[in-house]
Amino acid sequence: MPLIDLIAGARPNFMKIASIVDALHRRAEDQGRPAGQAPLTYRLIHTGQHYDQTMSGSFFEQLGLPQPHLNLEVGSGTAAEQTGGIMVRYEQVLAERRSDLCVVVGDVTSTMACAIVAKKAGVPVAHVEAGIRSGDWSMPEEVNRVVTDAVTDYFFTTSDAACAHLRKAGVADERIFFVGNTMIDSLLRQLPNLRRPAIWDDLGLTPRGYFVLTLHRPANVDAPDTLGALLNAVVAGTRGLPVIFPVHPRTMKSLAPLGPLKPALTITPPLGYLEFNYLVRDARAVITDSGGITEEATILDVPCFTLRDNTERPETVTVGTNRLIGTNPANLAPAFDDLFAGKWPAGRAPEKWDGKAGVRIVAALEQVLYRREL
Numbered sequence: 448m449p450l451i452d453l454i455a456g457a458r459p460n461f462m463k464i465a466s467i468v469d470a471l472h473r474r475a476e477d478q479g480r481p482a483g484q485a486p487l488t489y490r491l492i493h494t495g496q497h498y499d500q501t502m503s504g505s506f507f508e509q510l511g512l513p514q515p516h517l518n519l520e521v522g523s524g525t526a527a528e529q530t531g532g533i534m535v536r537y538e539q540v541l542a543e544r545r546s547d548l549c550v551v552v553g554d555v556t557s558t559m560a561c562a563i564v565a566k567k568a569g570v571p572v573a574h575v576e577a578g579i580r581s582g583d584w585s586m587p588e589e590v591n592r593v594v595t596d597a598v599t600d601y602f603f604t605t606s607d608a609a610c611a612h613l614r615k616a617g618v619a620d621e622r623i624f625f626v627g628n629t630m631i632d633s634l635l636r637q638l639p640n641l642r643r644p645a646i647w648d649d650l651g652l653t654p655r656g657y658f659v660l661t662l663h664r665p666a667n668v669d670a671p672d673t674l675g676a677l678l679n680a681v682v683a684g685t686r687g688l689p690v691i692f693p694v695h696p697r698t699m700k701s702l703a704p705l706g707p708l709k710p711a712l713t714i715t716p717p718l719g720y721l722e723f724n725y726l727v728r729d730a731r732a733v734i735t736d737s738g739g740i741t742e743e744a745t746i747l748d749v750p751c752f753t754l755r756d757n758t759e760r761p762e763t764v765t766v767g768t769n770r771l772i773g774t775n776p777a778n779l780a781p782a783f784d785d786l787f788a789g790k791w792p793a794g795r796a797p798e799k800w801d802g803k804a805g806v807r808i809v810a811a812l813e814q815v816l817y818r819r820e821l
């Protein structure tokens with residue numbers, strides 16, 4: 448029976464991998480196999496890029512992910528240290544026991560590092576969320592996307608735009624599988640389980656009576672002055688409503704030099720998946736520089752301000768609730784005016800963002816792996 452490696456490294460990977468693990472287990476049940484025995488055996492490999500309870504552990508618990516079979520424990524470091532550390536350790540894993548396919552998801556350091564190692568070891572690579580492009584080479588994620596896709600054999604995509612980028616790069620049609628969005632699979636599956644965070648009662652929050660803010664891109668958070676200017680513009684625009692700001696560890700380092708923050712801004716540690724999406728679901732709007740949150744806000748039909756100049760997820764703008772505000776703090780005021788004037792378009796779900804991407808991926812993997820074995 449073919450063995451596949453499922454690579455998970457950083458927070459936005461865990462919900463994508465959870466959808467695939469869930470689909471593998473369900474497929475096993477459909478085939479009448481003993482509970483938990485998948486049609487393809489898999490090794491869940493955590494690279495350890497994100498390692499603490501708030502960034503990793505709680506996601507495994509809440510998403511029902513099994514404990515990883517292996518943890519490469521790379522930990523913090525510069526991009527090169529993390530990339531190198533993951534590569535050396537994953538190479539050892541493959542040397543001890545080769546797998547038949549390596550599945551990587553998203554665009555983080557772990558995605559690229561494992562894809563390169565697998566390809567060089569002669570293990571085919573499948574990339575989930577392949578083909579998306581921001582065109583912004585200042586983002587480490589764009590480098591990771593392009594490098595990963597350069598060594599990918601099977602491309603699982605979330606949009607027509609992603610398929611078009613791949614075709615333009617010369618990828619053959621039979622290697623591209625437009626399957627939908629695994630992040631949305633997990634969101635739809637967990638909607639009934641969303642949990643009201645403690646902060647809801649502590650602050651007396653009410654539906655549509657607050658904002659959620661997340662910032663972690665190096666360009667927005669690494670310089671305290673830049674971060675401070677963005678935070679001031681957010682608070683100026685939200686008309687006194689509370690702003691809940693779960694702070695990423697990277698951002699925390701730049702907050703300290705800013706001194707006391709405006710009272711409307713409530714800082715919390717990173718929230719669990721179920722608590723965070725509970726807050727997003729009932730928020731007046733989400734203000735973020737994350738890519739994944741723009742997708743979740745689209746499905747939850749919550750207005751989303753993206754503090755970036757570009758996006759690799761254009762369908763969240765054309766079909767969804769997202770608007771590219773840019774990184775200039777002066778751009779926030781007109782967006783808040785539109786929001787409070789009720790001029791924010793409602794969102795629709797982009798094509799195939801229907802909760803079934805994981806099932807489509809597993810069906811395609813079986814096809815590919817069993818065809819290869821023949």
Ligand code: UD1
Nearest residue numbers: 457458459496497498499502523555556557587588696697
């Ligand atoms: C990474 C991803 C980014 C993703 C983000 C989500 C890359 C290039 N970037 O960025 O695409 O959107 O995760 O969170 O892979 N830290 C902790 N605890 C942890 C993990 C990290 O304190 O569990 C600290 C690190 O020590 C470091 C900082 O957080 O100081 C940043 O972590 P890192 O993994 O380097 O990248 P992110 O900025 O999180």
